[in-house]
Amino acid sequence: xxxxxxxxxxxxxxxxxxxxxxxxxxxxxxxxxxxxxxxxxxxxxxxxxxxxxxxxxxxxxxxxxxxxxxxxxxxxxxxxxxxxxxxxxxxxxxxxxxxxxxxxxxxxxxxxxxxxxxxxxxxxxxxxxxxxxxxxxxxxxxxxxxxxxxxxxxxxxxxxxxxxxxxxxxxxxxxxxxxxxxxxxxxxxxxxxxxxxxxxxxxxxxxxxxxxxxxxxxxxxxxxxxxxxxxxxxxxxxxxxxxxxxxxxxxxxxxxxxxxxxxxxxxxxxxxxxxxxxxxxxxxxxxxxxxxxxxxxxxxxxxxxxxxxxxxxxxxxxxxxxxxxxxxxxxxxxxxxxxxxxxxxxxxxxxxxxxxxxxxxxxxxxxxxxxxxxxxxxxxxxxxxxxxxxxxxxxxxxxxxxxxxxxxxxxxxxxxxxxxxxxxxxxxxxxxxxxxxxxxxxxxxxxxxxxxxxxxxxxxxxxxxxxxxxxxxxxxxxxxxxxxxxxxxxxxxxxxxxxxxxxxxxxxxxxxxxxxxxxxxxxxxxxxxxxxxxxxxxxxxxxxxxxxxxxxxxxxxxxxxxxxxxxxxxxxxxxxxxxxxxxxxxxxxxxxxxxxxxxxxxxxxxxxxxxx
Amino acid sequence: xxxxxxxxxxxxxxxxxxxxxxxxxxxxxxxxxxxxxxxxxxxxxxxxxxxxxxxxxxxxxxxxxxxxxxxxxxxxxxxxxxxxxxxxxxxxxxxxxxxxxxxxxxxxxxxxxxxxxxxxxxxxxxxxxxxxxxxxxx
Numbered sequence: 001x002x003x004x005x006x007x008x009x010x011x012x013x014x015x016x017x018x019x020x021x022x023x024x025x026x027x028x029x030x031x032x033x034x035x036x037x038x039x040x041x042x043x044x045x046x047x048x049x050x051x052x053x054x055x056x057x058x059x060x061x062x063x064x065x066x067x068x069x070x071x072x073x074x075x076x077x078x079x080x081x082x083x084x085x086x087x088x089x090x091x092x093x094x095x096x097x098x099x100x101x102x103x104x105x106x107x108x109x110x111x112x113x114x115x116x117x118x119x120x121x122x123x124x125x126x127x128x129x130x131x132x133x134x135x136x137x138x139x140x141x142x143x144x145x146x147x148x149x150x151x152x153x154x155x156x157x158x159x160x161x162x163x164x165x166x167x168x169x170x171x172x173x174x175x176x177x178x179x180x181x182x183x184x185x186x187x188x189x190x191x192x193x194x195x196x197x198x199x200x201x202x203x204x205x206x207x208x209x210x211x212x213x214x215x216x217x218x219x220x221x222x223x224x225x226x227x228x229x230x231x232x233x234x235x236x237x238x239x240x241x242x243x244x245x246x247x248x249x250x251x252x253x254x255x256x257x258x259x260x261x262x263x264x265x266x267x268x269x270x271x272x273x274x275x276x277x278x279x280x281x282x283x284x285x286x287x288x289x290x291x292x293x294x295x296x297x298x299x300x301x302x303x304x305x306x307x308x309x310x311x312x313x314x315x316x317x318x319x320x321x322x323x324x325x326x327x328x329x330x331x332x333x334x335x336x337x338x339x340x341x342x343x344x345x346x347x348x349x350x351x352x353x354x355x356x357x358x359x360x361x362x363x364x365x366x367x368x369x370x371x372x373x374x375x376x377x378x379x380x381x382x383x384x385x386x387x388x389x390x391x392x393x394x395x396x397x398x399x400x401x402x403x404x405x406x407x408x409x410x411x412x413x414x415x416x417x418x419x420x421x422x423x424x425x426x427x428x429x430x431x432x433x434x435x436x437x438x439x440x441x442x443x444x445x446x447x448x449x450x451x452x453x454x455x456x457x458x459x460x461x462x463x464x465x466x467x468x469x470x471x472x473x474x475x476x477x478x479x480x481x482x483x484x485x486x487x488x489x490x491x492x493x494x495x496x497x498x499x500x501x502x503x504x505x506x507x508x509x510x511x512x513x514x515x516x517x518x519x520x521x522x523x524x525x526x527x528x529x530x531x532x533x534x535x536x537x538x539x540x541x542x543x544x545x546x547x548x549x550x551x552x553x554x555x556x557x558x559x560x561x562x563x564x565x566x567x568x569x570x571x572x573x574x575x576x577x578x579x580x581x582x583x584x585x586x587x588x589x590x591x592x593x594x595x596x597x598x599x600x601x602x603x604x605x606x607x608x609x610x611x612x
Numbered sequence: 613x614x615x616x617x618x619x620x621x622x623x624x625x626x627x628x629x630x631x632x633x634x635x636x637x638x639x640x641x642x643x644x645x646x647x648x649x650x651x652x653x654x655x656x657x658x659x660x661x662x663x664x665x666x667x668x669x670x671x672x673x674x675x676x677x678x679x680x681x682x683x684x685x686x687x688x689x690x691x692x693x694x695x696x697x698x699x700x701x702x703x704x705x706x707x708x709x710x711x712x713x714x715x716x717x718x719x720x721x722x723x724x725x726x727x728x729x730x731x732x733x734x735x736x737x738x739x740x741x742x743x744x745x746x747x748x749x750x
Contacts, residue, residue, distance in 0.1 A: 001653040001654060001656075001657040004657060005657060005660065005661070008635055008638070008661065011631065011635075012631050012632075012635065012668070015629075015631035044628065044629055045629065050629070052631075052634050053629040053630055053631050053633075053634070054628060054629055055628050055629060055630050055633065056628040056629075059628075135628070139628065139630075140630050140632065140633055140669055140672075140673060143630065143633035143634075144633040144636050144637055146633075147633055147634050147636075147637040148637050148640065148641075151637065151638075151641040155641075155645075189649075192648060192649075193645075196644055196645060196648060199644070200640070200641065200644070203640070258648065262648065263718075263719065
């Protein structure tokens with residue numbers, strides 16, 4: 001520990017010294033080289049120190065994104081192992097205890113280490129650009145919020161790392177809901193480590209939320225008002241409000257659970273507050289968490305989908321109002337996760353009413369997206385495909401949720417695969433889809449490159465087909481009564497149709513591997529295109545100017561290209577044929593072939609198959 | 613405090629780098645792990661890193677001219693918190709506090725750990741304010 005303190009002291013002395021006494025303004029040797037758009041901020045150190053010390057919102061956005069992708073891969077590998085195990089009713093590949101651990105890790109990883117951070121990645125990079133701010137309101141707190149995440153993940157996963165070691169610490173087997181008394185009574189220190197890690201990620205999310213609220217309220221540019229604030233920033237603002245009111249509660253509940261586990265308190269013991277208290281506290285956080293994850297993704301789709309429909313978002317105001325309505329309602333529905341817990345039927349009925357009411361603002365959004373598409377000039381680019389897939393999956397995931405909100409149906413289907421199918425249509429079919437769409441849409445801005453069109457479409461179709469095979473099979477299994485969370489299902493065939501359940505499990509596993517294959521295609525596409533793809537010189541790679549839908553972030557991108565001398569149309573007449581063609585096409589009244597219009601961004605795009 | 617010293621924050625914003633956030637995080641993580649598992653050296657290291665880096669980052673951001681007073685304040689706060697934790701397990705006056713220090717009581721040990729780390733931080737703050745040149749922080 002002493003050596004650690006000395007090492008940190010040396011690090012601080014070195015970096016503070018460089019900052020305080022050797023300002024690097026104008027020193028090109030000291031400028032980080034990997035990011036192309038830093039002409040106005042050329043003071044950054046190079047290498048790993050740059051990434052450890054950056055407080056630039058764009059850098060932190062990239063860090064969040066990288067982190068989210070790593071977590072997504074971890075959670076994906078965990079679930080593929082589980083799906084392999086479930087191809088047979090008996091335990092064959094992994095022990096039930098490891099299955100339980102993977103189940104726990106998959107849930108927590110995907111929600112806290114992938115879902116929330118990947119939204120923070122988009123929000124960090126693009127909200128300041130969209131609102132005309134030069135950075136977040138509190139850049140250093142922004143960096144602290146990100147750096148809390150890696151140790152959080154290491155603690156959450158710690159039990160897996162210690163499996164080969166001769167220590168008595170294993171991965172937690174509590175499921176992501178950590179219900180008492182199971183979570184309070186498991187003696188494994190890996191559970192404590194996981195809860196500590198979860199606590200850190202909660203602190204991180206709260207700090208980030210405060211920062212976004214302050215940024216959107218106080219750092220908007222002169223021309224950005226509440227009336228013309230973009231839909232993505234509206235959803236991030238609403239999400240940040242939800243985080244502010246729900247994550248501190250999770251943090252407090254986790255501390256109470258840790259106290260129960262380690263210090264003999266009885267918050268969630270039968271002789272104290274009771275196990276149901278945990279469920280109330282957890283779901284008071286947990287249901288808003290669903291909207292914390294989905295609202296910004298709805299914002300992304302509301303932002304991107306109109307660009308490729310050639311029309312403004314239909315009913316913008318009502319999309320904003322529905323966002324706010326969902327945000328408020330989300331705090332009044334938590335007990336629908338507990339309909340089977342024996343609560344007072346009158347309270348249960350009131351929660352059913354509020355839960356069903358959420359269908360109204362949700363439907364407002366869905367109809368507005370569909371109406372935006374109606375009579376639009378649809379261009380099926382990869383971002384657009386993912387947006388349309390998002391809407392399609394939301395119809396299935398949303399309507400199954402309406403059924404689950406009804407108490408009589410819920411009492412039959414709760415704790416079955418129906419629930420798993422329902423919420424995976426939301427988290428994979430919507431949240432991940434919107435994330436992929438946004439990554440493709442903003443890939444040119446973040447990397448200065450263009451991705452490969454054919455691979456992106458393979459990715460979409462593998463994911464879309466995979467999602468619907470996987471999660472529709474789960475809905476069917478739920479109807480057959482297959483309970484969720486079980487490592488084995490070797491039950492008596494006289495009690496339930498074992499053969500059908502086994503077949504559906506195998507179909508589900510096949511679908512999951514399709515999604516996995518699509519994800520590998522995506523990863524390859526992103527990495528290779530970023531490393532080797534041709535540079536973008538067209539500031540409007542999606543031809544949105546033609547429809548008057550050019551966003552503020554692409555206007556910023558144009559300024560960066562101009563500053564870097566890379567702008568195709570202002571570089572002294574050296575623009576390629578394709579670029580000139582682009583200008584002509586844009587001014588010809590839009591009569592040209594859609595595909596041509598969309599792929600004529602610049603010369604380099606022609607050199608490599610890229611998306612339209 | 614920061615509002616009246618805009619010249620201190622402006623260059624930092626342009627630099628867009630700071631060494632402090634990583635250290636703040638390391639302090640929080642080590643503090644939490646150390647206190648939960650009652651690992652004395654880890655707790656003290658974590659709390660020292662936390663208090664020191666908070667004082668450092670606040671100074672760097674221009675909200676304080678020098679870090680020492682804040683370091684003393686944070687240290688004192690941890691002394692109070694630590695003694696409150698000890699006090700939750702002890703009845704009586706100073707003698708009972710001293711007796712408790714010798715007991716094999718995990719909660720009391722954690723309380724004294726927090727208090728000791730706070731005392732060290734406060735001491736560093738006092739010594740720093742009297743020895744380190746003001747010019748460094750301009």
